[in-house]
Structures are given as structure tokens and as C-alpha cells.
Amino acid sequence: MPGTRPEYGDGTRCVHAGLPDAVPGEPFLPGPVLAATYHLDPVEGPRAAANGYGRPDNPTRRLLEEAIGSLEGGDCRVFASGMAAISGALLTVLRPGDTALLPADGYYPLRSLATGTLAELGVTVHFVPTAGPYPSFEGVRLVLLETPSNPGLDVADIAAVAQRAHAAGALVAVDNTTATPLGQRPLELGADLVVASGTKALTGHADLLLGYVATRDTVLLERLTSWRTLGGAIPGAFDSWLAHRSLATMDLRLARQSANAAAVAAALAQRPDLSGLRWPGLPGDPSYAVAAQQMRRIPGIVSFDLGSAERVGRFLGASRLIAAATSFGGVHTSADRREQWGDDTPPGFVRLSCGVEDTADLVADLRAALDASR
Numbered sequence: 001m002p003g004t005r006p007e008y009g010d011g012t013r014c015v016h017a018g019l020p021d022a023v024p025g026e027p028f029l030p031g032p033v034l035a036a037t038y039h040l041d042p043v044e045g046p047r048a049a050a051n052g053y054g055r056p057d058n059p060t061r062r063l064l065e066e067a068i069g070s071l072e073g074g075d076c077r078v079f080a081s082g083m084a085a086i087s088g089a090l091l092t093v094l095r096p097g098d099t100a101l102l103p104a105d106g107y108y109p110l111r112s113l114a115t116g117t118l119a120e121l122g123v124t125v126h127f128v129p130t131a132g133p134y135p136s137f138e139g140v141r142l143v144l145l146e147t148p149s150n151p152g153l154d155v156a157d158i159a160a161v162a163q164r165a166h167a168a169g170a171l172v173a174v175d176n177t178t179a180t181p182l183g184q185r186p187l188e189l190g191a192d193l194v195v196a197s198g199t200k201a202l203t204g205h206a207d208l209l210l211g212y213v214a215t216r217d218t219v220l221l222e223r224l225t226s227w228r229t230l231g232g233a234i235p236g237a238f239d240s241w242l243a244h245r246s247l248a249t250m251d252l253r254l255a256r257q258s259a260n261a262a263a264v265a266a267a268l269a270q271r272p273d274l275s276g277l278r279w280p281g282l283p284g285d286p287s288y289a290v291a292a293q294q295m296r297r298i299p300g301i302v303s304f305d306l307g308s309a310e311r312v313g314r315f316l317g318a319s320r321l322i323a324a325a326t327s328f329g330g331v332h333t334s335a336d337r338r339e340q341w342g343d344d345t346p347p348g349f350v351r352l353s354c355g356v357e358d359t360a361d362l363v364a365d366l367r368a369a370l371d372a373s374r
Helices: 010-016 059-072 082-093 108-120 158-167 218-231 237-247 250-269 288-294 309-318 359-373
Strands: 075-079 099-103 124-128 142-146 171-175 193-197 211-215 275-278 301-305 334-337 349-353
Touching: 010 059, 010 250, 059 075, 059 211, 059 237, 075 082, 075 218, 082 108, 082 142, 082 171, 082 193, 082 211, 082 218, 099 108, 108 124, 142 158, 158 171, 211 218, 250 275, 250 301, 250 359, 309 334, 309 359
Parallel strands: 099 124, 099 142, 142 171, 171 193
Antiparallel strands: 075 211, 193 211, 275 301, 301 349, 334 349
């Protein structure tokens, strides 16, 4: 895949990631292989060809894994959802009696998994804020960071945490959902594993569910592959194809989303009728210094507090461009009042995910909707 050489820029790498060699008369990206069963050699069986059965073997899925792996800088395995990916990573690494450190302010279903499934398996879990301070890593098997955190947008220093964790014998995993591999490459910063939901900014069209795990550790990769094969948490061939198709525009989408977030954050910073504004690219944000040093681009997500659920409702009702929706990273700007899902946030807390609308239109609509909501 000559188009994915590391010296190329993000746009070139996204467009060419995972594409097979050119064949006259064939498309750039082959259509999905919708197969559960394949012909087998009657003597050699599955040893004779790459595809034997659809759960462990699918050529469409392998092309997607090559694409994401090339962007993350490691080998990749894709899963049916982000939660399937992070569950696979945790249950592959952790054993009864192990201790894990997980983000106290990260994606709330992960905390439910930790206090439920992991605790029942005999894993001790401690929760640590993304921004720290971090305790001693002695006796810890796994440190999981989510950076920037969702929804609070704090940023952890991956390289510093990885250095300390490895010195104590711990593994480090990073949830790269919010940043994407174009925002940061945790494996290059010392992480052992990257986990992410591909449902969000990676694919960006709000039309599929996907997760992935990436690593440079061949032993971990083999164990992850075995766990996924036995657990069966695979994405379908068509979803894999849709995801691969969407990667080609990721650089363009993220550039506009980040630019929109910068403009939105600047506009919100001028308003006295809200509080708690966070965007790691905003000078003065508590995470600005670490983000500026660590991240290659800042994601298109801004958070703030409008004071009450009722005002959030008026704000979204008055907007013509901002949809009320959960998830983030899509081409349409959306806002989610996180407390309605049981997240530990105030009732008026809003996570705003900037889409790819014209910046001037989005900022004007935001201001008008906020004015109308007062």
C-alpha cells in the first residue's frame, strides 16, 4: 500500500489506507464480501486459503483492519462496537486477583462494566481522574486512560503515565475514541493497547456501530484475536465496508469539525450566561498545555453548562442546525445533555459535537439559540 507510507500527510494516508493493489477493471475498494461460509479444499481444509468461516475470516474486515492499523501505527482487530472492543481488551488482559486503574470521568458504561463484570471476576478496580493525580502503579496490571475524556474533555499525559506504569510492570491502554488516530497516536507515546469506538468521528456518518483494538504486541494481538473468535463480537461485512469507505474523508471531516469547535469555543467564551466551558484547544483551558504538546489536532467537541435541563431543551428547540442526539463525531452538529443517560454531570451540562456545516452559519445559529433560551 504505497499511499500509506509514514512520510505522507494525513489526507493521503486516509484516502489510501487499506486499499488493495490496483487491478484493471476492479474498484479502488472492493465491495463487501457477504459470506458466512466459503468453499474448502476437501483435503487441506481451511489451511489451503485465507477464508474458512465468516466469524474469524472475512476479507472485507481484514482490509479495514489494515487501514485502521496503518493509521494507529500497529496491528488492528475490529469489533462489533466500541464496548465490545474495550470489553475484549479488558477481559483478554485481566485475570482474577489483578488490579486495574480506570478513568473516573470517562465513558460511564465502562464504569458499569468495571463495577459489575470485572468485580464479579475478582478484578480490583480503582478509578482515577483523567487529569490525575495518579497513585502508585505498583501491583497494577493495567492502566486505562481515556484522553481527551468523554464528556469532560480532560487530557492525560500518555507518555508520562506510560513511563511510570511500565517501570512498575503495568500495561497501558488508551481509549482514542475522542481524539482518533489523526489527533494522537498513543502507541507511539508508549501505550501497549489502543481501544476506540469507530462509531463516532473515525467513520463520522452516524450509520454504523464499530470498535477496534490496536497494538504492536504480537502476543496481545494473538490473544485478542482468539478472544474475538470465541466471543463472536465481530462487525458485519457491510458495516466493515461502510467504515473503510468513510475513512477516506476523515482528514477533511476532522479539519472542519476542529475549526468549527475553535470558533464555537471562542464564541461561548464571550457569553456570561453559561459556565464550565471546556475545549482543550482553548488557551486557558485546564488541559491546553498537555493537549498542545501531545495532540496533533484537537477534536470537534465542546462542553458547557446551561444551568438546567429546561434551558438545554429551550436551546435545542430554538436551534435550526444543532440536533438533539447522543454519540458524537458526525457530520451533523449535535448536542447531548449527558445527565439524562445517568452520566455524573449537572442537569444542564451539554456535550456539543461540531459537524461540518459552514462555520459562520453554525456560530450564528448557536448564538441565536442561546439568546432564545434565556
